[in-house]
Each structure stands twice: as structure tokens, then as C-alpha cells.
Amino acid sequence: MNASVSLxxxxxxxxxxxxxxxxxxxxxxxxxxxxYLRIGLLTVLDLPLLVTIFFAVARRRPVPGLITGAIxxxxxxxxxxxxxxxxxIAKTIVGYLGSSLGVKLDVDNPGxxxxxxxxxxxxxxFIYMAINLLLVGGSESWNWAHTMxxxxxxxxxxxxxxxxxxxxxxxx
Amino acid sequence: xxxxxxxxxxxxxxxxxLFIQVVALATQVKRQEDGKxxxxxxxxxxxxxxxxxxxxxxxxxxxxxxxxxxxxxxxxLRNVRKQNRELQDQISRLQMEQxxxxxxxxxxxxxxxxxxxxxxxVAKTVAAQVIATSGTEQSRVMTIDKGSNxxxxxxxxxxxxxxxxxKVKEVFPLSSQVLLINDRDxxxxxxxxxxxLQGIVKGTSTGELQVTDVMSDEKVEAGEHVITSGGDRIFxxxxxxxxxxxxxxxxxxxxxxxxxxKPAADLSRLEEVLIVTIMTEAAPSTGTTSLRxxxxxxxxxxxxxxxxxxAPKTPGAAATATPGAGSNQPGSxxxxxxxxxxxxxxxxxxxxxAAVKTPPTGNATTNPSAPAAKPLAGPSANGTTSDAKPAGxxxxxxxxxxxxxxxxxxxRQPVNAxxxxxxxxxxxxxxATPTPKxxxxxxxxxxxxxxxxxxxTPDSNRQPAKLPAPTPxxxxxxxxx
Numbered sequence: 001m002n003a004s005v006s007l008x009x010x011x012x013x014x015x016x017x018x019x020x021x022x023x024x025x026x027x028x029x030x031x032x033x034x035x036y037l038r039i040g041l042l043t044v045l046d047l048p049l050l051v052t053i054f055f056a057v058a059r060r061r062p063v064p065g066l067i068t069g070a071i072x073x074x075x076x077x078x079x080x081x082x083x084x085x086x087x088x089i090a091k092t093i094v095g096y097l098g099s100s101l102g103v104k105l106d107v108d109n110p111g112x113x114x115x116x117x118x119x120x121x122x123x124x125x126f127i128y129m130a131i132n133l134l135l136v137g138g139s140e141s142w143n144w145a146h147t148m149x150x151x152x153x154x155x156x157x158x159x160x161x162x163x164x165x166x167x168x169x170x171x172x
Numbered sequence: 173x174x175x176x177x178x179x180x181x182x183x184x185x186x187x188x189x190l191f192i193q194v195v196a197l198a199t200q201v202k203r204q205e206d207g208k209x210x211x212x213x214x215x216x217x218x219x220x221x222x223x224x225x226x227x228x229x230x231x232x233x234x235x236x237x238x239x240x241x242x243x244x245x246x247x248x249l250r251n252v253r254k255q256n257r258e259l260q261d262q263i264s265r266l267q268m269e270q271x272x273x274x275x276x277x278x279x280x281x282x283x284x285x286x287x288x289x290x291x292x293x294v295a296k297t298v299a300a301q302v303i304a305t306s307g308t309e310q311s312r313v314m315t316i317d318k319g320s321n322x323x324x325x326x327x328x329x330x331x332x333x334x335x336x337x338x339k340v341k342e343v344f345p346l347s348s349q350v351l352l353i354n355d356r357d358x359x360x361x362x363x364x365x366x367x368x369l370q371g372i373v374k375g376t377s378t379g380e381l382q383v384t385d386v387m388s389d390e391k392v393e394a395g396e397h398v399i400t401s402g403g404d405r406i407f408x409x410x411x412x413x414x415x416x417x418x419x420x421x422x423x424x425x426x427x428x429x430x431x432x433x434k435p436a437a438d439l440s441r442l443e444e445v446l447i448v449t450i451m452t453e454a455a456p457s458t459g460t461t462s463l464r465x466x467x468x469x470x471x472x473x474x475x476x477x478x479x480x481x482x483a484p485k486t487p488g489a490a491a492t493a494t495p496g497a498g499s500n501q502p503g504s505x506x507x508x509x510x511x512x513x514x515x516x517x518x519x520x521x522x523x524x525x526a527a528v529k530t531p532p533t534g535n536a537t538t539n540p541s542a543p544a545a546k547p548l549a550g551p552s553a554n555g556t557t558s559d560a561k562p563a564g565x566x567x568x569x570x571x572x573x574x575x576x577x578x579x580x581x582x583x584r585q586p587v588n589a590x591x592x593x594x595x596x597x598x599x600x601x602x603x604a605t606p607t608p609k610x611x612x613x614x615x616x617x618x619x620x621x622x623x624x625x626x627x628x629t630p631d632s633n634r635q636p637a638k639l640p641a642p643t644p645x646x647x648x649x650x651x652x653x
Contacts, residue, residue, distance in 0.1 A: 066186050096182070
């Protein structure tokens with residue numbers, strides 16, 4: 001797969017804005033669907049993570065990106081039995097990295113979106129495992145197969161999902 | 173300093189957010205290790221989050237359940253409708269099967285009755301199914317499913333366990349037409365069972381049965397049973413024909429009675445019938461049981477030619493078989509010849525008729541095959557043996573005080589010993605002819621009174637020249653059909 005990831009000048013980068021309903025509703029729906037649709041192959045998808053990445057790279061501002069990641073992660077943590085903060089920390093970092101990457105790269109290309117999402121899923125998983133092992137003291141082991149499948153599935157899902165979420169962008 | 177924060181704002185904000193989360197996480201982990209559970213802040217986050225999402229989730233869940241249940245109900249309803257149709261089809265199919273089984277069971281019962289009757293009946297019969305009728309009132313003909321392939325021939329008797337049905341009229345390879353007895357062209361020789369009056373039963377244009385050729389001075393009462401006489405050479409003797417409904421003088425045929433008969437067989441609802449193909453084959457004759465009274469007496473009467481040279485001589489059997497007839501002569505081996513009795517006395521049941529109705533016990537014991545020969549037992553030409561009922565084997569031999577004879581011969585010929593006596597009765601002569609005229613041709617006894625009176629003696633050397641010759645229809649050379 002030849003993904004065209006090109007460097008762009010800061011002047012060419014478009015900063016997208018979203019309406020408040022979209023900014024609030026989309027993460028809530030993502031979290032809701034994540035905790036509601038626990039069936040079949042959807043369990044490998046991390047919809048809150050995809051929404052975090054999308055808003056981060058679309059806004060291209062690190063602070064709103066990391067805050068969006070922190071809120072979505074914290075909401076997602078609320079539905080888990082884990083201590084709140086595992087997904088929050090991981091998605092905060094992902095939001096920050098995504099918004100930072102969106103400033104430097106063209107992330108509107110489907111290929112770049114796939115590679116970006118694939119990489120962020122691995123990073124999100126790594127951070128989650130690191131916090132879980134180092135801070136919480138969990139015993140969850142790293143499963144490469146599951147992690148790669150999850151990254152692949154989320155990358156493909158991001159290509160499709162971002163096409164629909166692009167319609168919510170408000171250009172400056 | 174201000175430039176520092178402006179330049180590193182983003183990393184600083186990130187570090188601040190991460191620091192807060194790490195501290196919160198560490199607090200939660202420490203409280204869990206202390207066994208105090210989650211802190212108030214983190215718990216509040218969970219409560220708010222879950223509380224905020226729960227109504228939405230409930231709404232989605234209930235909505236999804238509604239659609240899911242609706243779909244399932246729809247699918248179930250479709251299945252129920254389909255199942256209902258299948259069950260209704262199954263019910264209809266089972267009802268049809270039940271009706272068919274009931275018909276089969278009814279048919280089996282009828283066939284069982286038919287089989288029982290056939291087993292009791294001496295003649296060889298073929299069972300047949302009624303497959304069609306004429307469909308008109310003018311012709312009372314039905315079609316059966318047996319034809320020449322089953323050796324069916326015209327003029328064979330068609331009967332049922334209830335009574336006679338008719339005779340075969342036309343024979344085809346696979347079917348036959350049967351002329352019912354209530355057809356105008358039909359006819360059969362009959363006997364009124366109690367009075368022993370003989371006549372001819374015919375059909376009328378209205379499909380009723382009518383007995384003709386019975387003199388108007390005879391007393392016939394309603395309810396009297398009518399049986400076949402066997403004289404028509406079609407129907408075996410003793411089969412039920414019907415019962416008398418009414419008897420009145422026939423205006424068209426003045427000296428005779430018009431006797432209406434209710435047929436014993438339901439001619440309008442026939443389904444299975446028997447065709448009498450051979451009337452004489454079924455009579456068992458083995459050993460001494462084949463002895464006829466005529467043979468026994470013929471041995472005692474040298475001048476009379478033997479009817480059956482191969483018949484073994486069992487005078488002892490004859491001696492034991494005649495206690496009833498010769499009861500006034502102990503030790504007599506011959507039947508009592510009721511000398512001096514007039515034909516009228518015999519018709520009234522006196523004289524020889526009284527002797528006839530006294531079945532000899534010895535006969536019953538010496539001839540175990542007698543019941544099998546009952547339908548055709550007893551010579552029709554003999555006034556005494558005409559009392560033989562088809563249901564009682566002992567009645568036939570008892571008529572003469574002799575052993576029962578094979579239907580092959582007794583059905584059409586009289587017992588020699590009894591012939592001089594029976595010749596004096598009107599009924600005996602009438603029954604010996606296919607179209608009997610009981611009163612028109614009375615057979616007068618030709619035996620002199622002195623000779624007849626001597627028959628009561630045990631003398632076995634009587635002069636045969638004094639005995640009357642058998643009637644032509646009663647000779648063994650004239651077998652039935």
C-alpha cells in the first residue's frame with residue numbers, strides 16, 4: 001500500500017473547526033457505541049480512540065487535542081473496572097501526538113490516515129500496557145497478534161469513519 | 173519566562189494533564205491497596221458517566237429490544253402461521269386417514285362376516301366387490317369385479333351372509349353383471365320355513381319381492397322366514413331369502429296368494445358378495461362319514477341298486493342313526509315309514525314330519541362332518557328332509573332318521589328310504605322341480621298301506637318292486653348344475 005504522506009508548509013495547513021454538538025456528541029456516541037456494541041469483531045475496534053485521533057489531527061492544535069483525548073479516555077475509563085486514568089492518559093498522549101502530527105503531515109489522505117491510525121493504535125496500546133504494568137500493577141500480557149489485528153482493523157475503520165466525520169468539519 | 177510558557181505551552185499542558193491523571197491513578201491504586209476502594213472523585217466520575225449514559229443506553233437497549241422483539245414476533249408469527257397451516261393440513265390428512273381407516277375397518281368387519289359365512293358354507297364361493305349398479309329402476313342389475321378370469325359363469329348364485337342376492341347374468345373377463353332377485357326377470361325357488369310351502373320368489377316392477385305359486389287356501393303369516401328350496405338349481409338350498417311382509421289373495425292369479433317378501437340381504441347397499449361357483453365341492457366326505465342313509469338302506473334292500481358302490485358298509489351307524497324314526501320299533505335300523513299318514517297330515521307336522529323334527533342323536537355322534545353339509549343337506553324332493561335347516565346339520569338327517577348325505581347328491585335327489593313316504597307330501601314333489609307347483613302336481617304316495625305299514629318293521633328283505641321309483645329330478649344321475 002503506497003500511502004502518500006507529504007510534508008506541507010504551515011501556511012497550507014487548514015485548521016478545521018467543529019460545532020459544539022459535533023464536538024460533544026461524536027465523542028459521546030463513540031463512547032456509547034463502544035460500551036454498547038460489544039459484539040463480534042467490533043470488540044477489536046476502539047471507536048473513542050478513532051474519534052480522538054480524528055479530532056486531534058483535524059484541529060491541528062495540541063492542547064484541544066490532548067484535552068479531547070483526556071476527556072474521551074476518562075469517559076471510557078468510567079465504564080471499565082480499571083482505575084480511571086488508564087485510557088485517559090493513553091488517549092491524552094495520542095491526542096497530543098495526533099494534533100502535533102497533523103500540523104506537520106497531510107492527514108487527509110486515506111493512506112496516511114490508515115498508517116497514522118495503525119501507528120496510534122500501537123502507541124495507545126503500548127502506553128496503556130505500560131501504565132497498567134508500571135503504575136497500576138496489572139498483569140495483562142502483551143499479545144502481538146491481537147494488537148496487530150486491532151491496529152489493522154482500526155486503521156481500516158478509520159479510513160471509512162473519517163470520510164463521514166469529514167462532513168462535520170467547518171472550514172475557516 | 174513568559175516566552176518559555178508561550179513556547180512550550182503545549183508540552184506543559186500535556187505534562188500537567190498527564191500529571192493530574194497519574195496522580196489520580198496513583199491515588200486510586202493506593203486506595204485499592206489499602207482496601208478503601210476508589211476515592212470520592214473517581215467514583216463521582218464513574219457515577220456521572222454511568223448516570224449520564226444509562227438513560228441513553230436504556231433507550232437504545234429498549235429500542236433495540238423493541239425492534240428485535242418485533243422482528244422476532246413477526247418471524248415467530250410467520251412461523252406460527254406456517255405451522256398452523258401445516259397443522260391444519262395434518263388434521264385434514266389425519267381426518268381423511270381416519271375416515272379411510274374407518275372404511276377399511278368396516279369393510280374388514282363385513283369381509284370377516286363374509287369369510288365366516290363362506291367357511292360355514294359348503295360350496296365353493298368367490299368373493300367379489302360391487303363396483304356398479306344399473307342406475308335405473310327399470311333394471312335391477314349390479315356389476316361385480318369378478319369375471320370369467322375367476323371362473324365366473326352365468327346363472328351362478330350370488331349371495332351374502334344375510335341372504336341371496338341374485339344370479340350372474342352376464343360374464344365378462346374382468347367383471348360380471350348380477351341380476352338381483354328383486355328384478356322383474358329374476359326368480360328363485362323358495363320354501364316358507366315353518367309351513368314348508370314352496371313357491372317362486374320374483375321381483376316386481378317396484379323392486380319388491382313376491383312369492384307366487386302358493387295356493388290361496390294356505391295359511392301364510394307375516395314374519396315367516398323364507399329360504400331357498402334349491403329346486404331352481406341356481407341357489408343352494410336353505411339360504412335365507414327374506415321374511416314375509418304380507419300375504420293376500422292374488423287377484424291376477426286367482427287360486428294363488430300374493431306374498432310380499434322383505435329381502436334378507438339389503439339389496440340397495442351391497443358392497444361385497446359371494447358367488448357360488450361350485451355348490452357341491454366343499455362337502456367333506458371321508459371314511460364312514462360319506463355314507464348316506466340311502467346307501468345304507470339300499471344295502472339292506474337288495475333290489476335297490478346302490479347309489480354309491482364305494483361307500484363303506486356301516487350298518488351300525490345306520491342303526492344308531494335311526495332311533496328317532498324307528499322309535500316305535502326298538503332295534504330297527506330303517507326309518508319309520510309313516511304308513512297311513514296322509515299328505516295333509518305331513519304338512520301339518522304330524523306323522524313323518526314329527527319324526528323329521530326328532531334329530532337322532534346317534535347320527536350326530538357318528539357323523540362329525542354333518543355341520544359342514546348343512547346348507548345343501550337334505551334332498552329337496554323328500555318331504556321329510558325338506559325340513560332340514562341350513563343351520564342344523566342334525567335336522568337334515570333327522571328328517572329321515574339317517575345320516576346326513578353329501579350335498580352333491582342330496583341336494584338334488586331324495587333319500588331312497590324316505591321317498592315312498594315323502595312322496596305323499598305336496599311339498600316334496602314341488603321342491604324337486606326347478607319351478608315348483610306345489611298344489612298343481614301333488615305326488616300321491618304309491619306305496620300300499622300294507623307295505624308302508626311294514627316299513628316300520630325291522631325287516632330288511634322287503635320287496636323292492638313295491639317301492640316307488642324315485643322322481644326324475646331326484647335321481648343321482650341328475651346332479652345339480
